[in-house]
Amino acid sequence: MLNISPVIVWTVALSQLLTFGLTVWNLVMSGSRANAKQISDHADLLADHGGRIASLEQSLVALPAKEDLHKLTLALSDFRGELREIRASQNAAAEMVRRQEIVISRVEQYLLENGKK
Template identity: 35%
Template sequence: MIDLDTAHRALVFVSLVVSLCSAAYAFFATRRKDVDRRFDEGSKRMDRHDLRLQAVEQAIQTMPGKDDMHRLELHLSEMSGDMKAMSATMMAMAESQTRTERIVSRHEDHLRGTT
């Protein structure tokens, strides 16, 4: 038969084993939950990065390229040349207008007889 002392030792040993097993289970179960939570957060973060990357790619696709910028530079140079030619024409017209005003003024003075 089993004496009381042996039964007590067996019961202490069984309770120790059960408590160690429950502690190990709790450790791995909570660790798994933490890993799952971190995995979900990482997955959501990667989804946000993917959306941001798609937005950047779309923005870059709509931006002008080097050929577009070169064409724009050529058009601006052409417009600058046209503006210089218009400026020269305007100056010539202003001088012509000044001469015409002088002539008309002399005619008016002559007609008024205030020479």
């Protein structure tokens, strides 16, 4: 008769070794899979940041330079001076109109008083 108990023992032992080997393999590779997922997420995030940085660089290119801002400041200073001149001229004109109104009211008063005589 054939004794199969050593075959069963070897089969069980081989099965246990294979199970142990697969468990170790899964433990080792699970970290690798998690890292691969994390690296993939970081690559996507980095690509997104690259696009955002490119758009910021384009925005910075469109901003005025230091010299442009200096020219604008000088132009505003000149404009402010011209506005002061206009304001002074308007005040002078308003004073002339006020004086003319006084003269006109005096002439009107004189004419009204002399017209009654």
